[in-house]
Amino acid sequence: MPQAPSFPGADLGEHFRFWPRHNEALYDRLESKHAWLEEKQARAEGRRPAGDGAIAEVDEDPLEHEMVLNIGPQHPATHGVLRCVVKLDGETIEKAVVDIGYLHRGVEKLAEHKTYQEFMPYTDRMDYLSPYSNNVAWCLAVEKLAGIEVPERAQWIRMIMCELARISSHFLWLGVGLMDAGAVSVFLWTFQGREDIYNIFDEVAGARFTVSHSRIGGLASDISPEAIRQIRAFCDKYKGVIADWEQLLNRNRIWIDRNKNVGRITAEEAIELGMTGANLRGSGVPYDVRRFEPYLRYEDVDFDIPVREDGDCLARYFVRLEEMKQSIRIIEQCLDRLPEGPIRADDAKQAYPSKEEVYYSMEGMIHDFMYTETGTTAPKGAHAYHAIESPKGELGFYLTSDGTGNPFRVRINAPSFTNLQVMEYIMEGTLLADTVILIGSIDPVMGEADK
Amino acid sequence: MRDDERNVQPKHEESDEQEVLKFHFTPVDEPREEDADRNPHAKKTTRVPEVVHALRDAFDENVIWRVETYANEDTVFVDKARIVDVCQFLREEEGFNYFVDLGGVDRFTEDDRYEVFYNLVALERQKRIRLKVRVDEADLEVPSVTDVYRAANWNERECWDMFGIRFEGHPDHRRMYMPEDFEYHPLRKEFPQLGVPGSLPLPPQTPEGELTMDPFAAAHGSKPRKSYDEPQSDVADDEE
Numbered sequence: 001m002p003q004a005p006s007f008p009g010a011d012l013g014e015h016f017r018f019w020p021r022h023n024e025a026l027y028d029r030l031e032s033k034h035a036w037l038e039e040k041q042a043r044a045e046g047r048r049p050a051g052d053g054a055i056a057e058v059d060e061d062p063l064e065h066e067m068v069l070n071i072g073p074q075h076p077a078t079h080g081v082l083r084c085v086v087k088l089d090g091e092t093i094e095k096a097v098v099d100i101g102y103l104h105r106g107v108e109k110l111a112e113h114k115t116y117q118e119f120m121p122y123t124d125r126m127d128y129l130s131p132y133s134n135n136v137a138w139c140l141a142v143e144k145l146a147g148i149e150v151p152e153r154a155q156w157i158r159m160i161m162c163e164l165a166r167i168s169s170h171f172l173w174l175g176v177g178l179m180d181a182g183a184v185s186v187f188l189w190t191f192q193g194r195e196d197i198y199n200i201f202d203e204v205a206g207a208r209f210t211v212s213h214s215r216i217g218g219l220a221s222d223i224s225p226e227a228i229r230q231i232r233a234f235c236d237k238y239k240g241v242i243a244d245w246e247q248l249l250n251r252n253r254i255w256i257d258r259n260k261n262v263g264r265i266t267a268e269e270a271i272e273l274g275m276t277g278a279n280l281r282g283s284g285v286p287y288d289v290r291r292f293e294p295y296l297r298y299e300d301v302d303f304d305i306p307v308r309e310d311g312d313c314l315a316r317y318f319v320r321l322e323e324m325k326q327s328i329r330i331i332e333q334c335l336d337r338l339p340e341g342p343i344r345a346d347d348a349k350q351a352y353p354s355k356e357e358v359y360y361s362m363e364g365m366i367h368d369f370m371y372t373e374t375g376t377t378a379p380k381g382a383h384a385y386h387a388i389e390s391p392k393g394e395l396g397f398y399l400t401s402d403g404t405g406n407p408f409r410v411r412i413n414a415p416s417f418t419n420l421q422v423m424e425y426i427m428e429g430t431l432l433a434d435t436v437i438l439i440g441s442i443d444p445v446m447g448e449a450d451k
Numbered sequence: 452m453r454d455d456e457r458n459v460q461p462k463h464e465e466s467d468e469q470e471v472l473k474f475h476f477t478p479v480d481e482p483r484e485e486d487a488d489r490n491p492h493a494k495k496t497t498r499v500p501e502v503v504h505a506l507r508d509a510f511d512e513n514v515i516w517r518v519e520t521y522a523n524e525d526t527v528f529v530d531k532a533r534i535v536d537v538c539q540f541l542r543e544e545e546g547f548n549y550f551v552d553l554g555g556v557d558r559f560t561e562d563d564r565y566e567v568f569y570n571l572v573a574l575e576r577q578k579r580i581r582l583k584v585r586v587d588e589a590d591l592e593v594p595s596v597t598d599v600y601r602a603a604n605w606n607e608r609e610c611w612d613m614f615g616i617r618f619e620g621h622p623d624h625r626r627m628y629m630p631e632d633f634e635y636h637p638l639r640k641e642f643p644q645l646g647v648p649g650s651l652p653l654p655p656q657t658p659e660g661e662l663t664m665d666p667f668a669a670a671h672g673s674k675p676r677k678s679y680d681e682p683q684s685d686v687a688d689d690e691e
Contacts, residue, residue: 022630029623101628108613109637113644144492144522271574274550274602287549287574293494379482384522385552385570385581386492398568400556411554413570421605450628 030068030085030097035428065090069432073102077180077436080446082420088432096427098420103450111410115375116142117216117352119407124210126414127448129172130165132201133390135214140295141386141397142216146378148350153341154218155296160231160334161204161213162296162388163327167238168197169391170320174245177317177440181258186245193241196234203227216376217351218344228335235328235335242324249317259314263426263438266311273422276415277393279442282319283311289389301333313441320443350376374405385413392416392443416449482521493523496579502545503527509540524581526568531584531593538569538582538599547571547580550600553607555614559640564588565616569596569603586616595621613638 067088072078081102087095107126111119123138124131136158143150150158175190198208204227205213205220213220249255265275270283280287288305290298306322308315345351348367357364380403387396393415402408423442427435488498503525506515510533517528529537541547552570563585571580586593595618596603607618609627615636618624625631635642635650 021632022626025625025631029625033623101626101630104628106637109642109644140492144490147486147490147522149491271549272601274600285574287572292572292577293496293579295492295494379486382482382486382521383526384490384524385497385579387551394551396552396570398552398554398570409556411552411556411568413552413554417605417609418602421602 026085026097026099027068030087030095033095033097035095066094071435073099078439079176079444081450082439082444082446084427084435086427086432086435091431091433093427093430093432093435096424098424098427100417100420100446100449103446105451107451108410108412111407113406115372115405116146116407117371117375119410120214120216121210121212124212125447126412126451127169127390127392127395127416127445128210129445130169130391131210132161132165132213133388134395135212136162136296137386137388137390137395138397139214139216140388141384141399142376142378144386145382145384145399145401146216146350146376148217148345148347148376150218150345151342152297152339153222154343156334156338157219157223157343158214159296159298159301160223160331160338161201161211163330163334164197164200164231164234166327166391167324168194170324171197173320173440173443177437177443178249178255180436180440181255183255186248189241189245193238196230196237200227200230200234203230215344215352217347218342222343223338228338231331232335235332239325239328242321242328246321255317256314258434258437259317259441260312262313262434263430263441264310264312265422265426267309269425270311270422273425274418275393275422276418277389277391278319278323279316279393279419279422281305281307282316284309289387289394293387295386295388297334298330300337301330303330303333313437316441377401377403377405379403387413390415392445392448393419395448412451414448414451416444416446417451420444420449486522487520488523490522494579496577497522497524499525499578499580502541502547502578502580505545506537506540509544510537524579526581526583528583528585531567531586534569534582534584535594535596535599538571538596541571541580541582542599546573546576547578549574550602551579553596553603553610555610555616555638557614557638557640562587565591565614567593567610567616571600591615592617592619594619597621612636615639 069086069088070083071086072083073081078084083099083102085097085099086093105125107119107122110122114122120135120138123134126134139158142148171190171193175187178184178186201211201213202208204223205211207213265273265283267284270280271285275283276287284307286305286307289295290303291305303326304322306319306326308319344354348363348371352371353364353367358368359365378399378401380401383398383400385396385398387394389395394413395415396413398411398413399407400409419442423438423444426438426442430438498520503515503518506527514530514533514537515527516530519526519528549572550569551572552568554568556566556568558564558566565586565588567584567586569582571582572578573580584593593616595607597607597618598620604621604623605627607621608623608625610616611618611621611624612626612629613636626633629637630651633650635647637646
């Protein structure tokens with residue numbers, strides 16, 4: 001290990017590296033890693049693969065084709081703070097090591113010191129492209145743990161907002177993905193779409209971005225007629241707009257050439273490596289939590305789960321595009337079937353009382369105070385896992401309770417984390433220029449992957 | 452009802468029915484019996500009696516030593532030495548081909564302090580199962596399941612990073628989030644929420660600000676004492 005010079009005020013020299021041991025380990029791994037490609041070849045030829053982590057034979061490289069390249073963590077194409085250390089042979093990536101944790105805030109630790117309700121704003125900041133689905137995922141997990149029933153109207157509204165969040169996330173994916181491929185104008189159009197969704201969130205929740213609108217046992221506030229009008233207008237408008245985008249892209253020579261056969265992964269590999277969400281469905285596995293174990297009212301609405309067999313970036317593009325259309329379909333059905341009724345559980349132990357109660361009755365105020373103080377409690381030793389299909393894939397919370405108002409342990413199963421692990425494998429064998437497309441197509445969010 | 456009428460106590464009416472107040476904040480000590488399957492969010496996928504049965508047939512009761520059900524979710528407790536065999540069995544015989552999640556739980560003051568759970572899915576059968584192993588503080592090693600489920604790779608690294616549980620036979624045993632130079636395992640209960648001062652090199656707060664500590668203590672050979680090696684009661688020892 002290179003010796004770091006003494007500190008402070010020392011000349012740091014050419015050996016200076018930020019976390020010496022960390023980088024040592026990273027480069028060691030890159031050196032010793034047995035590339036996924038080699039392994040696949042060995043398996044195809046019937047040889048036994050040397051095993052992951054075995055020291056790969058290093059060929060002589062007199063012409064110096066090989067180089068090690070750091071992409072990120074600060075790089076616009078990495079969509080956050082993702083660091084990929086790749087070993088290149090010419091322009092082809094031979095091996096890749098993905099290093100994450102540059103946005104690690106330890107939300108799992110923080111959650112242990114908060115009440116269940118207090119933790120919800122933190123979930124907004126995990127997958128910050130679709131805060132509403134994280135709120136709902138968290139609330140559903142807590143409700144399962146504590147056995148809280150949610151009124152029907154709240155469930156339908158949650159579904160509408162979750163699907164809006166999915167569209168908003170996919171809009172960003174499309175715009176940024178195209179910008180990575182060199183088409184800047186679409187980015188502006190999809191951001192116009194996101195702006196329209198922000199306005200709906202603003203009307204519904206009072207916040208545009210980090211909404212925190214869902215509550216344990218229901219919702220913070222009911223949806224207004226104006227919001228319903230906005231959502232209907234959005235659905236009507238964007239059916240056409242998405243069709244326009246399809247017309248621009250589906251047969252676009254440049255877009256297809258950049259995406260087709262890039263980052264291909266078969267269904268078996270995707271399952272083996274634990275891929276999730278639209279990426280998994282792009283490989284032909286129809287795994288969608290909304291179908292697999294329907295939550296909220298997803299079993300009552302009619303929608304398709306788009307699946308593509310190819311498993312390349314183009315397939316993932318088609319899957320996500322189709323998903324947006326299906327989301328609009330779900331939203332329209334929800335709006336038609338939205339029942340009247342309360343929006344929060346009527347139990348002081350399970351949900352906040354309404355503001356009228358808090359302001360005008362003594363009990364209401366006490367309940368509000370107690371709920372803020374202690375909040376929902378679950379039995380001691382209870383543990384439950386609840387997953388939803390977030391825009392990125394299966395987002396699950398595994399909660400353990402110790403009988404108090406704070407969760408004893410919160411485990412977040414973040415889809416971006418799972419997908420990034422697969423990306424490390426997919427990157428091997430692709431061209432360096434395609435990694436930009438590939439990262440965009442996998443659609444990771446570092447806030448979620450790093451927790 | 453007018454607003455000022457809300458606060459008025461209702462007139463006492465003679466009736467046999469006692470109103471049951473739902474509102475109480477005493478923590479529920481143990482899950483009630485009906486919590487096992489009655490839950491408004493219960494899913495069909497999470498109840499797997501036939502798989503549990505098959506597991507009990509294939510392994511003896513020291514290996515599958517307990518089955519817990521809460522909120523209609525089955526959790527199978529497995530002896531940690533045999534976890535790879537159980538995973539292998541579930542994958543080959545029972546179709547649990549999709550690995551979803553793995554993580555640790557620090558149960559602190561209990562015996563067998565740590566728990567590692569495995570969340571598996573059978574895509575064809577539409578079933579979910581959760582396995583759990585208990586890990587004693589004195590022997591923080593669990594056999595790695597990466598040979599069976601390749602997807603467990605990063606999750607096991609994360610578990611090592613956060614809890615300090617080693618996974619035997621893991622191909623790439625690095626930390627997941629924290630830098631390799633970091634000396635602690637943050638999700639352990641005794642790790643303070645605000646962190647350990649000086650454990651990470653942080654930049655000065657202002658451009659002209661002076662560095663208050665050696666940012667590369669680990670590289671200079673300094674080994675901070677680990678709080679989890681110390682007995683619980685010895686708080687004074689730490690403060691000097």
